[in-house]
Amino acid sequence: MTNRRIWGFFAAPGMGWLLVFFVVAFYAVVSVGFGNVNTLYQPIPYWNPLDWNFGYMIEAIQSVLPGGQTWPVVVRTAIYIGAAITLSLLIGYPVAYYASRHAGRWRGLVVVLLILPFWISYIMRMYAWTNLLAPDGYGSKLLSALSIDSLLSSVGLLDGTDWLGGQGITVILALVYGYVPFMILPLFASLDRIDQRVIEAARDLGAPPESAFRRVILPLSKPGILAGLVLVALPMAGDYYTQTLMSASPATSMIGNTINDYIQGGPEKPLGAAMTMLLSAVLLMFMLYYLRTLRREQGEVAA
């Protein structure tokens, strides 16, 4: 091609936009986190790395380590996310499996129904549950009629019967409800790609259904499982609104709430920025992992 450079010009406006509003925006977090505050507690960013003030970062690191003020929140966030992604996988896998391999003539309808939640505002989906889980709501009544609330209370997972009164389990289940559609999609895609003949071959060679599943299907769907887990864990790590809507109690607050409080609430924006950096550093690995699987898939389409 003679005009190879023209493609660079095509990419320029969009790239420039992303450089300013994504890359520089993230650098603003870095500059504020390594910056200072003025007498009115407004942040003063230090754009030059030579000027950086590491005081807030040290404070943030001390805060999130064992013994620090935010340590319990970090542990809670890890437990909530761990429980929520495990439940999402246990719910999402059978659903994705059915939709991709057994739905037959229902497949179109099933796929549409599985995708529909994507397009309903997350906040509206949470709001729907605040209607249902209010003390006189249908959800609370149903759970009470099935004795699920007393069962959970007896094993210590629920405190009393008020589902919206600062219950960790409500937050976890709300996270599952909110993000499980994002788990189903990559699982669906990877299960859909498995060649039916491979499974038939395993069965013909005498594998009972369970071992065909365990030794053929499960390994082949592993990339989808990992992508799904990462895809739902990432937004959960930055989630603060689910907690606020379903509990609003400091006893169930997650790391997203801590950052949100520092940035939007108080005078300690640099501390919030430093914590945002720490969170991003932890998540970066997972983000790049997911992008790699995404690009590999696009590459496969191209081939």
Added chain:
Amino acid sequence: MSTASVEKAAELRQSKRPRFSLGNPWSKPRFLVGFTWIYVLWSLLPVLLAIRFAFNEGRSRTALQGWSTKWFFGDSNFSVFGDPTLQDALTHSLVLAGIAMLIATPLGIMLAIGLQRWRGRGSGPANVVALLPLVTPELVFAVGLFLLFTTVLASIGLGTTAQAIGHVTFSMSFVVVIVRGRLVTIGPDVEEAAADLGAPPLAVIWRVLLPLLAPAIAASLLIVFALSIDDFVVSQYLASGSDTTTVPMRIYAQARAAPTPALNALATLMLAFTLIALGLAYVVFRFLSRGEKGGSAIEQIASIDSGGGR
């Protein structure tokens, strides 16, 4: 008991035995069917009930009380069209979505075409930057933009402009993914043919590539609209006051502070707009890509939204 009847009972048991057969491709997977439909019910019924409460005659959002449209426009103080705060939220959401759609789509299309062809130095990092917003937790993204608009870009400041910029930034990556998917399907043959026949590069793009991209462009426009209208975190961080409140922000603020069914009505209207946009996207996509082979249009549109939770 005769041996014959024992055999018969065994046979019966054999045939009645529920078969949990993940690996058997020929039997009916009853467990999976039941599980899936229960899941679908669980995922959609709460929202359907929330919509049903919007049509309540009474004030309750937790019990069914007759049918009425008063929370949409009947009640002069509390309905969506009687309460200026609710009405403003709806207008503001629609305005933002319109702006985001009109800026993010052309930028994303050009970026996708550029990235697909550009093989020089810097194209690797550029690819990562174009896709990174898809996987960045929205909170990190929003904190960045918030600090940007309160420090170095304080001249723009928080408000509608900042919100629109935020929506364009995260939705552009979705456009890139959609358009690149389409570019891969089209392949280089047609363009090369046009170039061989003497068309200058810009004419190739304008007269060959863009018409072929039409379905992806239609899908992009309406998906950006839907992403923007559903967004909460970025809108909230970049808002400057009550006149920059969007629908999700209004729901969030009032959800646990004595809401009336008017809030459900507002959410219902917003959902209606999203679904209309999607329906249009689907119809246009079907129309523009008619006669082509490949996955169904539903699944193609479905596979687009693989980003974070927004």
